[in-house]
Amino acid sequence: MRKPFVRYPCLSILGAALLVRPSVASAADDARLNGTPPVEGASAGSSAGERAAQLYREGNRFYDEAKFVEAEARYQAAWDLQKSFDVAGNLGNVELELKRPREAAEHLAYALEAFPLGERPEKRRFLQDRLAQARSQVxxxxxxxxxxxxxxxxxxxxxxxxxxxxxxxxxxxxxxxxxxxxxxxxxxxxxxxxxxxxxxxxSLDTGPSIPLVVAGGAVGLLGIASGVTFAFLSTSQGEYADGEPRGSRERAELRETQTTFANVSFWSFVGSGVVLAGTAVYVFSTSSRTPGPQAGITGFHAVPLVTSEVAGMLVGASF
Missing domain, CATH: 2.60.40.1120 (Carboxypeptidase-like, regulatory domain)
Structure with a gap:
């Protein structure tokens, strides 16, 4: 029969010296847990610590009697009250005896992670061996x-x-x-x-990137502003051209400039439309909300509108 991992008051629980034989301590030893585990904020004199110490002693006694189910229950109750490496070691040890390797691995891993620097290397090796046994089964x-x-x-x-x-x-x-x-x-x-x-x-869908959405919106709006500006300039050049004599050189140059500004305006609207549409598609496609069967946007379109009297963009969507 395996012996309990800790049979003496240990430094992490009592702040007292721990006498350990190689591997595990003998069940015949009469030294018992007589203090409280000062772990995770519980004071050494707390009622929770005193109750944990009592449960720990009871767990040792049941283990000596080979009553592993009762020992596990006491160690678990002590663990629920206050966590320490030695309670975790004893709990994981008895869980392995009870054919519960997953729980044993969790508690034995904790015991090794919280293992005090001043403890004996024999105890660390014992924990490592038991954890290796638990790992092989899970x-x-x-x-x-x-x-x-x-x-x-x-x-x-x-x-x-x-x-x-x-x-x-x-x-x-x-x-x-x-x-x-x-x-x-x-x-x-x-x-x-x-x-x-x-x-x-x-990988979780974290939703649209705010900087990317802002950048897309800014570029799109800049394109619209550029389109409106050049549309206004194109209209102005057309008005100036109307005031010049037909067939004159000045009228021809103004008409050419008008056409150039109109083309710049048109493609500015087209570019901004593409950017805004792409940004909208990105936002909807990366939304973390799950739409219903009939929800969502099924169509999106943006069409630039430039005439001699108005400049802008027609935007539409179908749901």
Whole structure:
């Protein structure tokens, strides 16, 4: 029978010296947890710490009696009250005995991550060996999302917000991975083998880029302003030409200038129309909202309008 990982008051829980035999301590030792774990903001004299210490002692006692289910329940309750590397180590150790490798891997990984610098190397090796055993029975995922603060779900269970810290341990088989943020969501499914290690990247539609939309709008409006300006100049040149004698050189030059300005105005409107239409399509296509079956824009058109009396653009859309 495996022995509990921690049988003596440890530095991370009690601030006292820890006497450890190689690998694990003997069940016959009478040294017990007699303090409170000062972790994650709980004071050494807090009622939560005292209750965690009591539960920890009870877990040790049940483990000595090979009552792993009862020991796991006590260690879990102590863990829920206050988290520390030694509670996590004992909890992961007994979970592995109970054939619950996924939970064991999570707690053993925490124990190694929070392992104090002053602890004995034998204890670290013990944790590493047990974690390796747990890893061989589950799948390890490294999940990343292209945006921060996205909710990440595995099989419908929220496991945290992106960016996730550390690895995610899952049971072998088909797993559904999903990310959500601000109404946008993306998901994928994969088959996980025992002992596998996979990296997954989820990409959420983050909506249109505001600087790009602003730049597109500004260029489009500048094009319209240019078209209006040259349309006005073209009209003015036409009026001047009307005042010159027919067949005169001045009249011909004014007409030529009028045509040039009219062409510049026309293509300015065409360019601005293309830019604004492209910007509109980009905004609608990158929107994070999911339209209904009959919703959305099905057609969009922009047509420049230049005459001797008016200059502008006709814009239309069908829904």
């Amino acid at each position: 799948g390890t995922l490294r999940i990343s999302v292209n945006v921060d603060n996205a909710e990440v779900f595995v099989d419908g269970k929220l496991i945290g917000l992106s960016p996730l810290q550390g690895e995610v341990f899952v049971d072998p088989g088909k797993r559904d991975i999903e990310a959500r943020r601000a109404g946008a969501r993306t998901s994928t499914s994969l088959l996980v083998a025992r002992g596998s290690d996979q990296s997954i990247t989820l």
